[in-house]
Amino acid sequence: MSEQGNEQPVEMTVETTVEIVELDRHECRACGYVYEPDRGDDKRDISAGTPFEELPITWRCPVCGAKKAAFANIGPAGLASGFKENLGFGLGVNNLTPTQKNILIFGSLGIGFLLFLSLYSLK
Numbered sequence: 829m830s831e832q833g834n835e836q837p838v839e840m841t842v843e844t845t846v847e848i849v850e851l852d853r854h855e856c857r858a859c860g861y862v863y864e865p866d867r868g869d870d871k872r873d874i875s876a877g878t879p880f881e882e883l884p885i886t887w888r889c890p891v892c893g894a895k896k897a898a899f900a901n902i903g904p905a906g907l908a909s910g911f912k913e914n915l916g917f918g919l920g921v922n923n924l925t926p927t928q929k930n931i932l933i934f935g936s937l938g939i940g941f942l943l944f945l946s947l948y949s950l951k
């Protein structure tokens with residue numbers, strides 16, 4: 829007679845940024861050209877928003893003419909690897925650096941001044 833059926837199933841998070849479709853970019857391994865789905869390819873009449881997978885099989889790298897097979901998936905543009913970490917790192921450094929600089933500058937100035945004075949006091 830246990831009523832475990834009351835347990836709610838794990839809530840489905842359906843509303844998670846569905847509207848943002850990150851299309852994978854592809855890099856030409858021959859020349860480094862990056863096909864960006866957001867831009868498409870003007871030269872070949874590829875409209876913006878065309879995923880790499882939907883490019884015609886006849887599509888070639890606009891720079892060096894390599895076939896689609898020569899391209900490697902390098903992931904969506906919005907996910908630059910380590911960007912957030914770099915940002916935090918930069919902020920941390922920026923917060924510290926002025927203080928440390930001041931300490932260094934005034935510290936070395938003070939020490940230099942003291943040395944200067946001590947030199948004079950020796951005479």
Ligand SMILES: [Zn+2]
Nearest residue numbers: 856859889892
């Ligand atoms: Zn190429």
